[in-house]
Amino acid sequence: MSENLSAAAMAQWVRQFATLIAQNREHLTELDAAIGDADHGANMDRGMSAVVKALDDAQPTAAGAVLTGVGMTLISTVGGASGPLFGTLFLRMGTALGDAGEVPSQELGTALRAGLEGVVARGKAELGDKTMVDALAPAADALDAALAEGLPLADAVARASEAAATGRDCTTPMLARKGRASYLGERSVGHQDPGATSVALLLEAASELGR
Amino acid sequence: MKKLINDPNDVVAEALLGMEAAHASLSVDHANKIIHRAQPPRPGKVGIISGGGSGHEPLHGGFVGLGMLDAACAGEVFTSPVPQQMIAAIKLVDGGAGVLQVVKNYTGDVMNFDMAAEMTASQAGTRVVSVVTDDDVAVQDSTWTAGRRGVGVTVLLEKIAGAAAEQDRTLDQVADVARAVNANGRSMGVALTSCTVPAAGKPTFDLGEADMELGVGIHGEPGRRRVPLAPAKDIAAMLLEPILADLPFTSGDGVIAFVNGLGGTPLLELYIMFNEVNTLLGQHGIRVARSLVGSYITALDMAGTSITLLKVDDDLLSLWDAPVNTPALRWGT
Numbered sequence: 001m002s003e004n005l006s007a008a009a010m011a012q013w014v015r016q017f018a019t020l021i022a023q024n025r026e027h028l029t030e031l032d033a034a035i036g037d038a039d040h041g042a043n044m045d046r047g048m049s050a051v052v053k054a055l056d057d058a059q060p061t062a063a064g065a066v067l068t069g070v071g072m073t074l075i076s077t078v079g080g081a082s083g084p085l086f087g088t089l090f091l092r093m094g095t096a097l098g099d100a101g102e103v104p105s106q107e108l109g110t111a112l113r114a115g116l117e118g119v120v121a122r123g124k125a126e127l128g129d130k131t132m133v134d135a136l137a138p139a140a141d142a143l144d145a146a147l148a149e150g151l152p153l154a155d156a157v158a159r160a161s162e163a164a165a166t167g168r169d170c171t172t173p174m175l176a177r178k179g180r181a182s183y184l185g186e187r188s189v190g191h192q193d194p195g196a197t198s199v200a201l202l203l204e205a206a207s208e209l210g211r
Numbered sequence: 212m213k214k215l216i217n218d219p220n221d222v223v224a225e226a227l228l229g230m231e232a233a234h235a236s237l238s239v240d241h242a243n244k245i246i247h248r249a250q251p252p253r254p255g256k257v258g259i260i261s262g263g264g265s266g267h268e269p270l271h272g273g274f275v276g277l278g279m280l281d282a283a284c285a286g287e288v289f290t291s292p293v294p295q296q297m298i299a300a301i302k303l304v305d306g307g308a309g310v311l312q313v314v315k316n317y318t319g320d321v322m323n324f325d326m327a328a329e330m331t332a333s334q335a336g337t338r339v340v341s342v343v344t345d346d347d348v349a350v351q352d353s354t355w356t357a358g359r360r361g362v363g364v365t366v367l368l369e370k371i372a373g374a375a376a377e378q379d380r381t382l383d384q385v386a387d388v389a390r391a392v393n394a395n396g397r398s399m400g401v402a403l404t405s406c407t408v409p410a411a412g413k414p415t416f417d418l419g420e421a422d423m424e425l426g427v428g429i430h431g432e433p434g435r436r437r438v439p440l441a442p443a444k445d446i447a448a449m450l451l452e453p454i455l456a457d458l459p460f461t462s463g464d465g466v467i468a469f470v471n472g473l474g475g476t477p478l479l480e481l482y483i484m485f486n487e488v489n490t491l492l493g494q495h496g497i498r499v500a501r502s503l504v505g506s507y508i509t510a511l512d513m514a515g516t517s518i519t520l521l522k523v524d525d526d527l528l529s530l531w532d533a534p535v536n537t538p539a540l541r542w543g544t
Binding site: 029033037038039042043075076077078079080081082083084085122123177178179180182183184185187 | 264286287289290291292293294295317318319322323326350351356357360408410411415428430431432433
């Protein structure tokens, strides 16, 4: 990633996320089978495949528009809870980036923060509920902190990715309080949250491009 | 996996083709996977839509027709439909009196229907009210869970609210009737076997030959506990006692008693269950005003049953008795 966020860079990030989702499709489904309804991998893969196809057909010229387009595609193809939640994440990130063709790299922190706020508003989950928020919130905090320190974007994104991975791992001992996993109560303890796992893949995709 | 399918990816689309071909009273918007009445909406009548993941047939598409739903949105198997489907369905059924959405309480369903209502309000100006069903007593209702699941009451609600809409009651009145049904209905189910999602190709959960899952959800979600298989009369008591205690239902109440099959259980067994339920209700002094026995809200090929009791007053009972003409429920027409 360059120090400016271009539409091409955003599209590259999204495509890399789609690749990681496809590679982890079975893994995500197995995680979901343990505490949900065994469709997270298939649903995310269906959505991200549609996203890639839409980018192949017509890639927007503004960085923000790439992400809002991803959000709309996810909302209209994924269904379940992941559609509205990941859709809202991308929609809010895209909206935060505005209409400019390229935006300063600092804006990525603002965008991720806006995405997090959108997810929290839609899903009403709090930190510690064993959801995607448990990976997303630490990632947004780490990205903000790293950018405020003046780190180059690639390093800042790498820190955010580490924070997301740690947040993902922290969901394992948690008791689920939202979504289908909450029906399990104590039986949800000991399983990693699939939504948090997908968020970690999203940040991993960004970090791989930065390298 | 043994199923009458062509390709696991095509099950919903191909079933919709079949429904359209089998029922002249229905039309299907295949792009949006919406089953709707072939007749255009009657001006002044509140439109009622519902929908959810596929795999619960005849819910919801089989309940589209006179006296029940105006349209149903079909999601992928066990996956909520997306907002664009509901937005299109609302447009199809809006007769100028507003639209009621019947939503089962699952995180994904609630979010997708909410987004559809928000987007419709901002774009079209159609008034949309959502009523959420959450009648499954197997799940603890607390601020620390996603809340109770919507199950059997959804069928009774769609029938009763549908009748209220046919009488040209207002959107608020129809929504009040729907909320009354949900408030007075309770359900619980039991699985004897798992279901198999076509795309997964293998059973959703493992259940031993001698065990059953008490309090199972209609997607194979775990219930209250796993217990040894028991005679029908004991199973009826295990399901009824938590239902009766929850509302609570008391001596002198009149109820609609609904014994539902989860997809893989024969009607012969459902009538054995109904007999046990009827006997137990008699012992509690509860009067069975009406009954419904059959597979109306299913979990693919899961063997098992759910029991729903709905406490009724004269208004709810007369709405239940009103004419209905849909593929899955039909009387009085």
